[in-house]
Amino acid sequence: MKILVCMKQVPDMESKFKLSPGALWYDTADLAWRMNEYDEYAVEQAVRLKEQVGSGDITVLSIGPDRIKETMKKALAMGCDRGVQVADDAAMAKDPLAIAGIIAEYARSRDFSCIFTGMQSQDRGSGQVGPLLAEMLGLPCVTTIVDFAYNAGEYLVKRELEGGVRAIVKVKGPAVFTCQLGLNTPRYPTLPNIMKAKKKELLTVPVAELQKLAGQQETTRIFFPEKKGGGLVLEGEIGALADQLIAILKDKTSVLA
């Protein structure tokens, strides 16, 4: 069974972001990079599927500059068999259609039985790449899955809806799934697996070979949300902070009365 996982490298969301007005995005200097959280579930599900069927071949694909290779190695250490870096220094500026188009171009002739993406990326967060990819390939797609089972060419998955309700959906492969938080418990790569991953194939394909579609939207401004004010910010020594907060709670709420 041939499986494709799409993975994006994103900055740690606890970073102090600076703006890069020329690039109309955040400044990439001094950021810690990691695997998009939703894609960790996608990688894990791909590895579990391969383990279940007993054979298979997992390609992890990521579009971006050279630094993404570090994160791709984590996916290889988690159990993917091969990495494909679509080398693109301008990936950050691409809209979901352009990104999905590149992935579709790679996937079209390769007969993947199952494709996983995250439900959204943590930085851009459009949630579009998975369903767009499915449309481009003419495949069925189920988004936001929190449960996954495979049996004889058929998938039984659960989509998460508002309030925690789930919709149960059956679909025949090949198909695309977008993974929601909590789908599984992503494994930590073990030291032996990290060593093994170093020997796995990590191909680089220039983006020009795969990019056939132009984007359809553009970012025209990037800014910090206005601070609405009102809220009090307390900083300082722990004991003094606790006293200050207790005084405020006594004054503004009835919970300490």
Add this chain to the structure above:
Amino acid sequence: MKMLLVAEYRDGKLLGSINELLGFAAGMAAEVAVFLVGKDDTLPKFAGRLYLAEVEKHLEYNPDGHKALLLQAVEKEEPDLIVFSHSSYGWDLAPRLAFALGASQISEVVAVEGGGFIVPACNAKLRRQVKSLTKGTVLTLQVGAFPAADNSDTPPTVVPIDTDAAPLVRFQGYEAAAEGGVDLTKAGVIVSAGRGIGKPENVAIIAALAAALGGEYGASRPVVDAQWVEHNRQVGTTGQSVTPKLYVACGISGAIQHLAGMKKSEFIVAVNTDRDAPIGEIADVLVVADLKQFIPALTEKIRSL
């Protein structure tokens, strides 16, 4: 400006989200038509054309069939904007329709400004202004970002639509969220643990503060996903919606899906090491501190009051 708004139907009911879409359209003085796969006994209230497909035939989840139906409505209306709620129905269907139309899709719009749409980025720490380069544009609107319209008394004019497009996926029905256990909606004080607690052992310090305040403890999603806390304590869009007198968010960044479940609390305190965490936007008090030191110190002092 012409808009086609996409209403949602779940478990035999029309969802209230259509009123926010109508509010958005009213704010832009747009002419509206609405699309619904539903039933004629619960229709949205607005003056205009309602493209209605039968839910018995087309099911509540059948994105390929609903896309085919939507394409018919779009062909008749030729709208400038096709507007969905950024919900499990909307973010699933919107990109498929956009692709079929060759239109761009802009996700999770929170405001309209200068011919562009404002969307959040990086867990609400940043905002982008995005402009569409295509003739028609598909939008999904962040839930709660636009005020709901007052219901009009005029009923819509129903235009029935139908298709024989075969579904690619087979919807089998719903599974209810796990029930039982604690009912957070009744708690007067809720102290919630976020990923910032770092390890499962630290749930105890959050629970201890909750007990000292005579309340309950809750959690954000990652803490529940990691099975450090049971699901019925999760606060947010896919958990509980709560309105206690006091909500203390400990090590919670303030993602929109968490805020949706607690922002109506009477008084909100956040404890976070990151002064820029988006939770600061809605907190009455943001304590910039390491919760592992601060919460036990606070609990100790409250106990000895």
